Amino acid sequence: MISEPLRLTVLGSATPYASVDNPCSGYLVSGGGARIWVDAGSGALAQLQRHLRLDEVDAIWISHLHADHSADLLTAYFAALYADIELAAPIPLYGPPGTADRLAHFLTNGPDRSPVESAFAVHELYDGHRARVGELALTSRAVAHGMPAFALRVEAGGRSLVYSGDTAPCANLTELAEGCDVLLCEAESTEAPAEGEPVHHTPEEAGDAAAAAKTGRLIVTHVGRSLTPEQAVARASARFGGQVDHAAPGAVFSVSVDGPSASHSPRSSARQE
Numbered sequence: 001m002i003s004e005p006l007r008l009t010v011l012g013s014a015t016p017y018a019s020v021d022n023p024c025s026g027y028l029v030s031g032g033g034a035r036i037w038v039d040a041g042s043g044a045l046a047q048l049q050r051h052l053r054l055d056e057v058d059a060i061w062i063s064h065l066h067a068d069h070s071a072d073l074l075t076a077y078f079a080a081l082y083a084d085i086e087l088a089a090p091i092p093l094y095g096p097p098g099t100a101d102r103l104a105h106f107l108t109n110g111p112d113r114s115p116v117e118s119a120f121a122v123h124e125l126y127d128g129h130r131a132r133v134g135e136l137a138l139t140s141r142a143v144a145h146g147m148p149a150f151a152l153r154v155e156a157g158g159r160s161l162v163y164s165g166d167t168a169p170c171a172n173l174t175e176l177a178e179g180c181d182v183l184l185c186e187a188e189s190t191e192a193p194a195e196g197e198p199v200h201h202t203p204e205e206a207g208d209a210a211a212a213a214k215t216g217r218l219i220v221t222h223v224g225r226s227l228t229p230e231q232a233v234a235r236a237s238a239r240f241g242g243q244v245d246h247a248a249p250g251a252v253f254s255v256s257v258d259g260p261s262a263s264h265s266p267r268s269s270a271r272q273e
Contacts, residue, residue, distance in 0.1 A: 006031035006136075006159045006255040008184065011047040013221040013247040015188055016068050018043040022249045024068035025222060027163065027184070031156040032135025034058045038152065038163060040072040045079070047249070055085045059133045060120070061140075062095035063165030064149035065102055070095075073103060073120075080119040093120035094131060094140070096148040125150050127172070141176045143167035146199045151176050159255045162215070166222065168198035169205045177213035181255045184247060185209055186222035187232045200224075203232040207239025221247035 007030045012023025018041070026044025028051055029036045037048055037060045048054070054076060062070050073093075079085050093099065100122040107114035116122070123131065127142035129150075139153040145166045152163045153176050162177040164185040177183050188200035201209065203220060210218040218240050223232045229246035237244045245253070 004030070004032060006154065006156050006161060006181075008161055008182065008219075008253040008255070009051060010221075010247045010249055010251045010253075011044045012041060012249050013223070014041075014043075014068070014249075015222045015224060016066075023047055024071070025063075026072070027247075028052075029136070029154050029161065031154075031159075034134030034136045036061055036133055036136065036138075036154070039063055039069045039165075040076065041068045042071045045072040045075055053085065054079050054091075055087050057091055059092040059094065059131075061138065061152055062093070062099065063152070063163070064096055064145055064147060065099065066147075066166065069166065074106060077103065077107060077114075077116065077119045081115070087119070090117060090119055090121040092123060092133070094123045094125055094129070094138070096150065097124045097126075098148075099124065139176065141172040143173050144170040144197075144199065146197065153177070153180065161255055162213075164201070164206075164209075166200060169201060169209060174209060174212050177209065177215055179214055181216045182219060182253060183210050183213065183215040183217070184219045184221055187220040187227070187236060188222050188224040190224060190226045203227070203235035204239050206232075207236035207244070210236075210240040210242065210244075215242065217243045217245070219245045219247050219253065 009028040011026035014022040023043025024041025025039040027038040037057050104116045125140045129140040131138045137155045140150045143151045151165050154161045160180040161182045162180045185206040187203040187206045189202045220232045
């Protein structure tokens with residue numbers, strides 16, 4: 001048994017820009033004393049500080065480099081090196097290929113490259129990448145988003161949580177989520193595109209993914225602005241017979257031996273506009 005249960009805290013789930021009461025994609029995944037900041041969309045760093053300081057984060061994991069999933073890495077860089085944070089060592093940062101150079105390109109303002117690696121120990125993801133952060137085992141799979149993008153499975157003490165990142169339905173996500181306790185799956189699209197390759201799930205497709213993977217519970221996140229969270233939950237529930245919830249900002253979901261459970265802070269009542 002791990003020393004504390006696997007837990008998901010929603011820092012934000014808005015797309016493609018933050019709402020007044022809902023930052024862009026960001027989650028705190030914790031268990032066994034380890035804490036991982038998963039995705040760093042606009043506003044997520046502010047909400048992370050409700051729970052811990054940046055120098056108390058054991059690792060950061062980034063699904064892809066769209067701003068609504070990664071923009072707060074820029075402010076985290078300044079927090080880590082030029083403010084009131086004193087890092088004992090650079091924070092391990094797991095991200096898509098090119099993450100360090102993308103950050104440095106934006107942050108460099110003179111002839112010398114910004115010291116990104118002084119803030120973050122960057123590890124580039126690839127399909128099948130595995131890492132361990134304390135008692136948390138991380139597995140990443142490449143997914144279908146029209147650019148380098150990854151989904152994540154976190155396991156500890158026989159419990160498991162899978163996060164889709166941004167992706168269209170794909171075999172890699174289904175395989176990664178097989179038998180997981182909780183699937184945190186994006187549901188951005190109102191309907192599948194009439195032309196071109198899809199890059200997101202509809203709520204129905206999120207429900208299908210949960211059913212195909214035989215997950216215990218589905219949490220829809222990254223709900224597009226043409227949908228309400230209630231509509232997304234209802235539409236996903238039509239395809240998946242298990243519990244379906246929305247990743248409301250401030251919500252906390254525990255994954256324990258007794259099964260997944262949810263609790264909500266006062267912020268979790270705030271809806272995305």
